[in-house]
Amino acid sequence: MFDLTAFGETLIRLSPPGPQIIEQASALALYPAGSEFNVSAAASRLGLKVSYISKVAQNPLGQYIINKCREHGVDVSHVKYSCQDRQGLYFFENGAPPRPGTAYYDRLDSAFARVSLDDFDWSDIVADTRVFLASGINPALSHNAHKVTLAGMKAAHAAGKITAFDINYRSKLWDTKTAKKTLAEYLPYVNILFTSGGDAADVLGYTDSPGEELALKISSELDIPTVCIVYGPGAASKSLWRAVCASEGRTFAARQKGTLITVDRLGAGDAFAAGFITGLLESGPELGVKMGNAVMTLKQTYQGDIAWVTREQVDALMEGEQGMIRR
Numbered sequence: 478m479f480d481l482t483a484f485g486e487t488l489i490r491l492s493p494p495g496p497q498i499i500e501q502a503s504a505l506a507l508y509p510a511g512s513e514f515n516v517s518a519a520a521s522r523l524g525l526k527v528s529y530i531s532k533v534a535q536n537p538l539g540q541y542i543i544n545k546c547r548e549h550g551v552d553v554s555h556v557k558y559s560c561q562d563r564q565g566l567y568f569f570e571n572g573a574p575p576r577p578g579t580a581y582y583d584r585l586d587s588a589f590a591r592v593s594l595d596d597f598d599w600s601d602i603v604a605d606t607r608v609f610l611a612s613g614i615n616p617a618l619s620h621n622a623h624k625v626t627l628a629g630m631k632a633a634h635a636a637g638k639i640t641a642f643d644i645n646y647r648s649k650l651w652d653t654k655t656a657k658k659t660l661a662e663y664l665p666y667v668n669i670l671f672t673s674g675g676d677a678a679d680v681l682g683y684t685d686s687p688g689e690e691l692a693l694k695i696s697s698e699l700d701i702p703t704v705c706i707v708y709g710p711g712a713a714s715k716s717l718w719r720a721v722c723a724s725e726g727r728t729f730a731a732r733q734k735g736t737l738i739t740v741d742r743l744g745a746g747d748a749f750a751a752g753f754i755t756g757l758l759e760s761g762p763e764l765g766v767k768m769g770n771a772v773m774t775l776k777q778t779y780q781g782d783i784a785w786v787t788r789e790q791v792d793a794l795m796e797g798e799q800g801m802i803r804r
Contacts, residue, residue: 478526478605478606478607479526479527479528479552479605479606479607480520480525480526480527480606480607480608480754480758481516481517481520481525481526481527481528481606481607481608481609481610481754482527482528482529482530482602482603482605482606482608482609482610483513483514483516483517483527483528483529483530483609483610483611484513484530484531484609484610484611484615484625484626484629485511485512485513485514485531485589485611485612485614485615486511486513486531486532486565486584486587486589486590486614486615486618486622487509487510487511487513487514487531487533487542487545488509488510488511488564488565488566488567488584489507489508489509489510489538489541489542489564489565489566489567490507490508490509490510490566490567490568490569490781490782491505491506491507491508491566491567491568491569492505492506492508492568492569492570492571493505493506493570494506495571496570496571496572496573496576497570498570499568499570499581505568506780507541508780508781508782508783509541509542509545509781509782509783510567510569510743510744510781510782511531511614511782512612512614512643512645512746512747513529513531513610513611513612514529514531514542514545514546515744515747515748515751515782515783515784516610516747516750516751516754517529517546517549517551517751518545518546518549518551518751518783518784519747519748519751519752519772519776519783519784519786520751520754520755521549521550521551522549522550522784522785522786522787522788523751523752523755523768523772523786523788523791524755524788525754525755525758526552527550527551527552528551528552528553528554528555528602528605528606529546529551529552529553529556530555530556530597530602531556531557531589532556532557532558532559532588532589532591532592532596533556533557533558533559533564533588533589534558534559534562534563534564534587534588535558535559535560536564538564539558539559539564539588542564543556549783555597555602557592557596557597558588559588559591562586562587562588562590562591563586563587563588564587564588565582565583565584565587565588565589565590566582566583566584567580567581567582567583567584568580568581568583569581569743571741571742571743578742578743580649582649582650584618587618589618589622590618590619590621590622591619591621592619592621592622592625593621593625594621594624594625594628596625597625597629599628599629599631599632599633600632600636602629602632603629603632603633603636603638604636606633606638607638607639607758608638608639608640608641608669608754608758609629609630609633609638609639609640609641610640610641610642610643610750610754611626611629611630611641611642611643611663612642612643612644612645613642613643613644613645613646613647613656613660613663613680614645614647614650616659616660616663617647617650617651617656617659618650623659626663627662627663630642630663630666630667631666633666634666634668639668639669640666640667640668640669641667641668641669641670641671641750641754642663642664642667642669642670642671643670643671643672643746643747643750644660644670644671644672644673644676644677644680644681645671645676645746646675646676646679646680653679653680656680657680657681657682660680664699664701665700667701668701668702668703669701669702669703669704669705669753669754669757670695670699670701670703670704670705671705671707671746671749671750671753672695672704672705672706672707673706673707673708673746674687674691674706674707674708674709675708677691677695677706681695681699683695687706687708687719687721688706688719688721689721689723689728689730691706691721692704692705692706692721692722692723692728693723693726693728695723696723696724702724702725703722703723703724703725703757703762704722704723704724705720705721705722705749705750705753705766705769706720706721706722707719707720707745707746707749707773710732716732716733716734717733717737717739718732718733718745718773719731719732719733720732720749720766720769720770720773721766722753722762722765722766724761724762727762729762729763729765729766730766731766731767731769731770732770733770733773733774737774737777737778738777738778739777739778740777740778740779740780741777741779741780741781741782742777743781743782744776744781744782744783744784745773745776745777746773747776747782747784748769748772748773748775748776748784748786749769749770749772749773750769751769751772751784752765752768752769752770752771752772752773752791753765753766753768753769755768756768756769767795768791768795771791771794771795772784772786772791774794775790775791775794
């Protein structure tokens with residue numbers, strides 16, 4: 478029995494060193510990157526038993542992704558391979574403020590985008606997990622990816638599993654109108670909804686200020702038991718972000734504290750989801766929010782999309798330890 482089963486696409490990320498842009502770079506570093514993969518790797522590092530499901534190219538790039546899953550202790554027994562299709566790529570320039578980070582996708586007609594309903598026996602797969610996770614990136618990639626992801630969500634919901642879904646809107650993949658219409662098909666089958674304040678407004682249509690009241694409102698109106706929102710708390714706060722959760726009518730919150738030097742901003746929301754799911758399964762949503770916030774904070778200090786955390790580091794940060802030299 479797995480604690481978490483996640484379904485999504487892993488891309489090969491190529492980035493120039495530091496804040497360089499691609500035009501000036503003479504070398505690009507290679508990283509695995511993808512929302513559900515990021516959650517899987519971090520959750521496994523926190524102690525969960527995790528299965529990752531995807532479709533990859535049967536070439537060295539696809540094998541690189543499989544190897545990275547295994548490196549983090551993630552099961553890949555249900556991953557499918559394609560001999561005809563390519564592995565998706567994206568290029569990311571990690572900008573220095575005020576210049577934003579910029580992503581350039583090269584993922585059209587990837588192996589995952591060409592996934593089919595025949596690739597996975599969802600009723601068999603979801604029988605062996607406690608939580609099933611997917612995100613709104615999948616249906617943005619192709620109609621096939623949408624159908625397969627929705628089938629997995631429905632199967633997990635019908636089997637009485639905890640279903641988790643991250644809105645994860647990507648403006649370079651589709652427009653908000655199409656995303657809102659498509660993602661509405663998923664919401665009846667969701668037990669845990671992850672969203673940013675921006676996605677709650679742009680995709681779900683909730684323009685209220687992010688916070689506990691908004692989480693409660695979304696939970697009540699969409700009939701989703703647990704709603705988590707991660708957002709920037711505003712210029713008046715010294716925090717970089719705040720996380721709130723409404724679960725079964727109760728609210729919980731945490732915020733980033735202390736000095737933080739951001740090494741790589743990508744994957745922070747995925748890190749929160751991994752920590753939240755781990756804490757939820759162990760003790761409930763209160764620990765989930767605290768752990769999610771701690772993992773998200775630590776993620777910013779690692780290069781690449783993965784939160785290379787240990788459970789010891791996360792527990793220490795939740796207990797207030799920071800800025801120490803360990804020797």
